[in-house]
Amino acid sequence: MTTIEKLTILTDAAKYDVACTSSGIDRGGKKGKLGSAVKMGICHSFASDGRCISLLKVLMTNACIYDCQYCINRRSNDTPRATFTPRELADLTIGFYRRNYIEGLFLSSAVVKNPDYTCELLIQTLRLLREEYGFRGYIHVKAIPGADNRLLTLLGMLADRMSVNIELPSERSLKLLAPDKSKRSILQPMGLIAGKIQETRYDLIRYRSTPKFAPAGQSTQMIIGATPDTDWNILRLTEGLYRKYGLRRVFYSAYMPVSENALLPPKGTKPPLLREHRLYQADWLLRFYGFTADELLDGQHPNFHPLVDPKCGWAVNHMEQFPVEINTAPYEMLLRVPGIGVRSAQRIRAARRCRSLDFDGLKKIGVVLKRAQYFITCSGKMREGLRFTPESVLRALISEEKQKLAAQDVPEQLSFFTPSPTTEPQAPVAFPELAQKEA
Numbered sequence: 495m496t497t498i499e500k501l502t503i504l505t506d507a508a509k510y511d512v513a514c515t516s517s518g519i520d521r522g523g524k525k526g527k528l529g530s531a532v533k534m535g536i537c538h539s540f541a542s543d544g545r546c547i548s549l550l551k552v553l554m555t556n557a558c559i560y561d562c563q564y565c566i567n568r569r570s571n572d573t574p575r576a577t578f579t580p581r582e583l584a585d586l587t588i589g590f591y592r593r594n595y596i597e598g599l600f601l602s603s604a605v606v607k608n609p610d611y612t613c614e615l616l617i618q619t620l621r622l623l624r625e626e627y628g629f630r631g632y633i634h635v636k637a638i639p640g641a642d643n644r645l646l647t648l649l650g651m652l653a654d655r656m657s658v659n660i661e662l663p664s665e666r667s668l669k670l671l672a673p674d675k676s677k678r679s680i681l682q683p684m685g686l687i688a689g690k691i692q693e694t695r696y697d698l699i700r701y702r703s704t705p706k707f708a709p710a711g712q713s714t715q716m717i718i719g720a721t722p723d724t725d726w727n728i729l730r731l732t733e734g735l736y737r738k739y740g741l742r743r744v745f746y747s748a749y750m751p752v753s754e755n756a757l758l759p760p761k762g763t764k765p766p767l768l769r770e771h772r773l774y775q776a777d778w779l780l781r782f783y784g785f786t787a788d789e790l791l792d793g794q795h796p797n798f799h800p801l802v803d804p805k806c807g808w809a810v811n812h813m814e815q816f817p818v819e820i821n822t823a824p825y826e827m828l829l830r831v832p833g834i835g836v837r838s839a840q841r842i843r844a845a846r847r848c849r850s851l852d853f854d855g856l857k858k859i860g861v862v863l864k865r866a867q868y869f870i871t872c873s874g875k876m877r878e879g880l881r882f883t884p885e886s887v888l889r890a891l892i893s894e895e896k897q898k899l900a901a902q903d904v905p906e907q908l909s910f911f912t913p914s915p916t917t918e919p920q921a922p923v924a925f926p927e928l929a930q931k932e933a
């Protein structure tokens with residue numbers, strides 16, 4: 495099999511992995527070395543559904559010994575198989591880098607032979623890149639659950655970011671659909687990585703030359719929509735992962751049916767992209783807005799309203815906490831007002847030290863008054879002429895959302911070879927930048 499045939503198979507097989515942000519690494523070029531990683535800038539290009547685009551996203555192999563029912567690479571699936579040698583993959587990465595096609599590598603793998611053997615293949619590839627080619631670009635590598643701790647530690651010394659896919663939101667779903675995996679086999683390497691990252695942090699305080707272990711942290715990916723798990727289950731798990739393992743990100747991947755199985759949605763079912771989007775919004779609320787999973791959802795409302803973003807949904811259900819007075823409300827409460835993001839809340843806090851804010855001032859600061867107006871007062875007054883009930887607020891928020899949704903194209907999973915309408919067929923795909931909008 496030629497390298498290009500392997501590349502075609504293994505980049506296509508990797509398109510279901512979404513955990514690939516390159517945030518947090520700033521490493522300049524060095525004489526005699528190749529490449530650099532930039533903390534901000536081109537490495538931070540995202541598709542509208544959150545996928546990073548500037549890395550070569552590829553599998554080491556898709557010849558898997560496991561049989562996870564939701565996965566295209568499962569043992570029982572009749573699909574073309576390929577495995578790179580470490581040399582082939584390292585050469586390809588450097589070739590693409592030199593042509594300016596990519597800025598780094600996102601390397602995942604199915605489990606070939608056994609977890610240790612697979613992990614060794616990954617280590618060899620990364621060693622060639624780092625030590626032989628002197629490659630200083632960004633590398634995100636997937637840890638292989640079940641591999642020896644020493645191998646995982648070696649892998650983490652060569653990569654910038656590591657991730658272990660949690661795959662499904664509950665152990666019950668895991669048992670049903672991925673019987674070769676267990677919650678323990680996934681959480682154990684996650685704990686190891688978290689511990690090593692922490693250890694390196696302490697050592698760096700004492701010795702500046704301490705080798706860094708996965709300096710961009712660890713992340714994970716969860717498939718949603720393949721099992722009956724609710725948004726509440728998913729968000730509670732997410733919250734626990736952030737707290738216990740200090741994850742940088744949890745990525746949600748809308749399930750795309752790849753097989754006919756009575757336990758899974760039938761082929762042809764559309765991936766729940768809107769649900770994925772709502773979970774990303776809620777995840778943002780957990781990390782930056784001080785919300786907890788149990789505040790956003792509960793047993794009576796275990797799933798997000800598909801047409802209202804989670805923050806608006808929470809506010810409409812908690813009208814007793816509003817309106818808040820912009821000139822005196824605590825910062826934490828400002829963050830909970832729909833239409834006020836972190837930056838706007840900070841600007842309000844700074845501006846009101848010097849003067850009293852009115853609605854025009856808020857608009858200038860960047861507050862989205864269309865949403866915020868129902869939930870705030872300025873110097874004790876609501877916006878002039880505003881009359882509403884909780885139901886009419888919900889209607890107003892929904893119609894705004896609906897218009898946005900109607901104007902959006904539904905994003906699709908792209909492979910490395912998917913032709914872009916604006917480029918030559920073999921060129922890397924161009925995505926629109928994700929505008930990280932304030933919630």
Ligand code: SF4
Nearest residue numbers: 558560562565568604
């Ligand atoms: S171990 Fe990974 S690649 Fe193999 S079948 Fe399961 S999800 Fe797919």
